[in-house]
Amino acid sequence: MTTFLAGGTGTPKLLAGASEVFPPTGTTVVGNTGDDVELGGHLVSPDLDTILFMDGGVLDRETWWGIADDGGTTHEELRRLAEEVGLGVGPRYLPEDAQTAGRDIARWRRFSGVGEFMYIGDRDRAVHITRTSLVDEGHTLTEATRTLADAFGLDRDLLPMSDDPVATIVHTPEGPMHFQEWWVARGGEPAVEDVEFRGADDATPTEAVLASLADPVVVGPSNPVTSIGPMTAMDEFRAALDDTAVVAVSPFVGDRVFSGPAAKLMEATGHEASTAGVAEAYPFADAFVLDEDDPTDLDRPIVRTDTALDNGEDSERVARAVAGALEVVAR
Numbered sequence: 001m002t003t004f005l006a007g008g009t010g011t012p013k014l015l016a017g018a019s020e021v022f023p024p025t026g027t028t029v030v031g032n033t034g035d036d037v038e039l040g041g042h043l044v045s046p047d048l049d050t051i052l053f054m055d056g057g058v059l060d061r062e063t064w065w066g067i068a069d070d071g072g073t074t075h076e077e078l079r080r081l082a083e084e085v086g087l088g089v090g091p092r093y094l095p096e097d098a099q100t101a102g103r104d105i106a107r108w109r110r111f112s113g114v115g116e117f118m119y120i121g122d123r124d125r126a127v128h129i130t131r132t133s134l135v136d137e138g139h140t141l142t143e144a145t146r147t148l149a150d151a152f153g154l155d156r157d158l159l160p161m162s163d164d165p166v167a168t169i170v171h172t173p174e175g176p177m178h179f180q181e182w183w184v185a186r187g188g189e190p191a192v193e194d195v196e197f198r199g200a201d202d203a204t205p206t207e208a209v210l211a212s213l214a215d216p217v218v219v220g221p222s223n224p225v226t227s228i229g230p231m232t233a234m235d236e237f238r239a240a241l242d243d244t245a246v247v248a249v250s251p252f253v254g255d256r257v258f259s260g261p262a263a264k265l266m267e268a269t270g271h272e273a274s275t276a277g278v279a280e281a282y283p284f285a286d287a288f289v290l291d292e293d294d295p296t297d298l299d300r301p302i303v304r305t306d307t308a309l310d311n312g313e314d315s316e317r318v319a320r321a322v323a324g325a326l327e328v329v330a331r
């Protein structure tokens with residue numbers, strides 16, 4: 001068995017065409033939940049859903065989130081209603097005291113559905129309603145995710161990193177805001193002063209996650225701050241990574257990032273925005289897969305390949321490099 005740590009883009013892209021090398025039945029994916037929100041009373045887990053939809057064969061591969069060809073009738077009507085009465089379509093937090101009331105898993109990230117600031121497709125919404133209702137029926141997020149995985153016919157284990165709330169909060173000169181406000185509503189502005197994983201001190205990885213971390217672990221080319229950071233902010237998670245074989249794929253080529261806000265967030269959290277900075281942020285990684293054009297040298301074993309992940313052939317090539325690095329580490 002091999003365990004992959006995943007955000008919503010890099011690791012899914014790696015897994016998308018990797019089944020020859022890492023058959024789904026032999027892989028576990030541990031998904032980040034720091035990006036999750038409660039929106040209009042529904043729990044949205046973007047990173048878990050990308051894997052759910054990818055393995056279920058319905059993922060929108062243009063965006064790497066949401067269901068392909070989904071309708072947006074409810075979303076559009078929510079925005080129309082809000083705009084009709086001048087309420088706008090920006091993020092609207094529930095009041096301060098509501099942030100820690102209600103469902104425990106939704107702490108510090110509870111948004112009103114008025115004007116719905118994140119796009120939720122119609123079929124996508126059915127997933128969020130099912131997840132939320134299962135949690136309200138008394139199931140853990142892990143159990144709700146397993147049920148959804150069964151509904152989408154997944155062959156691999158898909159695990160949320162924790163059943164406890166951990167919320168990624170970006171601190172800016174304009175004050176703190178949830179990652180989804182900063183990224184989705186504000187397009188990655190304003191400047192970031194620090195990133196906080198609220199709740200992480202009291203959160204633990206689940207038993208299922210800890211068991212999966214006893215297998216060799218692959219940190220896909222993820223955002224080290226907002227996708228892997230919420231996981232490693234939990235002491236037990238970090239300790240488990242220290243005790244197991246870990247291979248990491250860089251989301252950078254030298255100091256060039258493939259996509260997303262990783263560079264800005266790395267700098268805001270005191271790391272160089274580069275492969276060297278990723279290596280520093282991952283002291284638990286025993287080997288790295290780097291791009292053949294990446295000039296970085298590291299104090300740990302490196303396997304090189306073209307790390308661009310644009311199609312199934314790319315995924316398979318990078319997956320073979322990962323398997324090679326795992327062999328080096330196992331020796």
Ligand code: GDP
Binds near residue numbers: 012
């Ligand atoms: P998020 O949840 O959408 O923020 O995504 P992840 O954390 O899963 O992945 C974001 C990271 O994936 C970014 O830092 C990108 O640099 C990286 N990434 C995206 N496409 C590629 C690619 O084709 N190759 C590699 N190596 N990394 C990529």
